[in-house]
Amino acid sequence: MKNDKQKTRDRILDAAEELFAQKGHEGVSVRQIMAKAEADVSLAYYHFKSKRDLFDQVMLRRADILNDIRLKALEAVEKRHPADAPTVEEIIDAFTHPLLDLLAREHDEWKYYFRLIAQVNNSPEWGGELMTRYFDPLVERFVQALRKALPDCEDADLFWSYHFLSGALTLTFAETGRIDNLSGGTVKSSDLASVVERMPKFLAAGFERLCK
Amino acid sequence: MKNDKQKTRDRILDAAEELFAQKGHEGVSVRQIMAKAEADVSLAYYHFKSKRDLFDQVMLRRADILNDIRLKALEAVEKRHPADAPTVEEIIDAFTHPLLDLLAREHDEWKYYFRLIAQVNNSPEWGGELMTRYFDPLVERFVQALRKALPDCEDADLFWSYHFLSGALTLTFAETGRIDNLSGGTVKSSDLASVVERMPKFLAAGFERLCK
DNA sequence: ACTAGTATTCAACGATCGTTGAAATTATAC
DNA sequence: GTATAATTTCAACGATCGTTGAATACTAGT
Structure with missing residues (x-):
C-alpha cells in the first residue's frame, strides 16, 4: 500500500517537526516522536537511517x-x-x-x-x-x-x-x-x-x- | 575553605555555561559538565538543586x-x-x-x-x-x-x-x-x-x- | 586536640536513551 | 493462489541519563 507508506513516513516527519521545534534535537527522544506519530519505535529506523537523519529530513x-x-x-x-x-x-x-x-x-x-x-x-x-x-x-x-x-x-x-x-x-x-x-x-x-x-x-x- | 568552595561552584558554572551554549540544555549531561569541571558528579547536586537549577544559575x-x-x-x-x-x-x-x-x-x-x-x-x-x-x-x-x-x-x-x-x-x-x-x-x-x-x-x- | 560544619568521594537506583535483528504481517506481481 | 517484497511488530542490547544516601576528607572555632 504505497499510500500508507507515505502516510506513515509523513506522520513521523510531522511529529518530529513539532517536537524538535519545541524542545530541540536533543530534547526529544525517538520514542516520544514515535508515540506522537502513533507508530512503533522501530519504524523510525525503517524509514530513516538514524535520529540525525530524521532531523535532516525534517529540515529538507x-x-x-x-x-x-x-x-x-x-x-x-x-x-x-x-x-x-x-x-x-x-x-x-x-x-x-x-x-x-x-x-x-x-x-x-x-x-x-x-x-x-x-x-x-x-x-x-x-x-x-x-x-x-x-x-x-x-x-x-x-x-x-x-x-x-x-x-x-x-x-x-x-x-x-x-x-x-x-x-x-x-x-x-x-x-x-x-x-x-x-x-x-x-x-x-x-x-x-x-x-x-x-x-x-x-x-x-x-x-x-x-x-x- | 571558603575560597575553594567558590572556586568549585564557579568551575561548574563555567563548564555548564560553555556546554549549554554549544549543545543546549538537553544536549548536555550533568556528567559531561562535571567532567569538564573536573569534579565528581555528585558535587553538581551539592552546589545546585538540579540540572535545571544549574541552568538557571548560569543564566542569572x-x-x-x-x-x-x-x-x-x-x-x-x-x-x-x-x-x-x-x-x-x-x-x-x-x-x-x-x-x-x-x-x-x-x-x-x-x-x-x-x-x-x-x-x-x-x-x-x-x-x-x-x-x-x-x-x-x-x-x-x-x-x-x-x-x-x-x-x-x-x-x-x-x-x-x-x-x-x-x-x-x-x-x-x-x-x-x-x-x-x-x-x-x-x-x-x-x-x-x-x-x-x-x-x-x-x-x-x-x-x-x-x-x- | 576536639568538635561542628563544609566539601568531596564512592557506589548505586531505576528510567530512559539510540539502535538492532528476527519474526510476523500486509501489499504487490505473476 | 502463490511467491516476493515492503511494512510493521516484538523483544531486547548496552550505554547513559538525572539523582540520591552514606561514607570520607577537610576546614574553622574553641
Whole structure:
C-alpha cells in the first residue's frame, strides 16, 4: 500500500517537526516522536537511517518549497523593472513576504518548521552548516539583487545588513511570545499581517542608511 | 575553605555555561559538565538543586552585570541631554554598545554566555519566560526612552521595532559563522568592531522610518 | 586536640536513551 | 493462489541519563 507508506513516513516527519521545534534535537527522544506519530519505535529506523537523519529530513522537506516561492517572488519583482533596478524595499519584501504570508495563511502547517529554523539559525552547533547548506544559494541570489539596487554599497555593509535582516526575520519566526509580554498585549507575535507591513520598511531603511 | 568552595561552584558554572551554549540544555549531561569541571558528579547536586537549577544559575550569574552596564550607559546619554531628548541612535547605542564592547574586549569570558542568550531568546520553550524574567525591566526602561525620542510613534511600531532590534542583536551574539560562509570571508562574525559601528545606525534608521 | 560544619568521594537506583535483528504481517506481481 | 517484497511488530542490547544516601576528607572555632 504505497499510500500508507507515505502516510506513515509523513506522520513521523510531522511529529518530529513539532517536537524538535519545541524542545530541540536533543530534547526529544525517538520514542516520544514515535508515540506522537502513533507508530512503533522501530519504524523510525525503517524509514530513516538514524535520529540525525530524521532531523535532516525534517529540515529538507520544506526547504525546497521555500526557496522556490522566494525565487519566484524575486523574479516577479525584477520582471516589473526591466530597465531600472527594483528598490531595496521591493527586494526585501520579496525575501520576507512569501514566508510571512505562508506562515500567516497556513499557520498550523508551517509554524513548527519556522520555529525550528529560528532555533537552528541561532545555534552555533547547527547554524553555520545547516543554514548554509539549505538556503545560501537563494540568499546569494538576493544579495546580488541588493547589490544592484545599492551600487555604491560596500560588501561589508551589505553582508552585515543582511545579517541584521536574518536575525529580525528568524526571531519573528520563533514566535516566542516575548513581545506579547513586553508590550502588555498591545502587540501579538501571532499578528503576522502586522509584521508584513512593518518589517520590509524597517529593514530597507537600515540597508539604505548603512549603504548610502 | 571558603575560597575553594567558590572556586568549585564557579568551575561548574563555567563548564555548564560553555556546554549549554554549544549543545543546549538537553544536549548536555550533568556528567559531561562535571567532567569538564573536573569534579565528581555528585558535587553538581551539592552546589545546585538540579540540572535545571544549574541552568538557571548560569543564566542569572551574568544578567545583573549586563543590566547594570546598560542602565548606566542609558543614564549617561540622558545626562548629556538635560533639556532635549537623546537621538534614537544614541539610545540604541547605549542598549547595544556595552554588550558588544564587553563581548569584544573580554571575548573568552563572555562569548558562551552570549551564545546561550541567543539560543534562549529564539527558543519557544525558554524564550518567553526566561528572557522576560531577566531582562524585561531594563528593556522597558529603554522603550520609555525611545518613546520620548519618538513622541509621535505608535506603540505597535515601537514594539515591533524593538523586536527586530532584538533579533538582530541576538543573532550577532550567536556567532554562528554563517555570515562568514555567506560573504566568502569578507565579513567575520567575530569582528565586533565592525558590528558596533553598523548596528546602531542600521537599527536607528529602521525605528525612524517606521515611527516617522 | 576536639568538635561542628563544609566539601568531596564512592557506589548505586531505576528510567530512559539510540539502535538492532528476527519474526510476523500486509501489499504487490505473476 | 502463490511467491516476493515492503511494512510493521516484538523483544531486547548496552550505554547513559538525572539523582540520591552514606561514607570520607577537610576546614574553622574553641
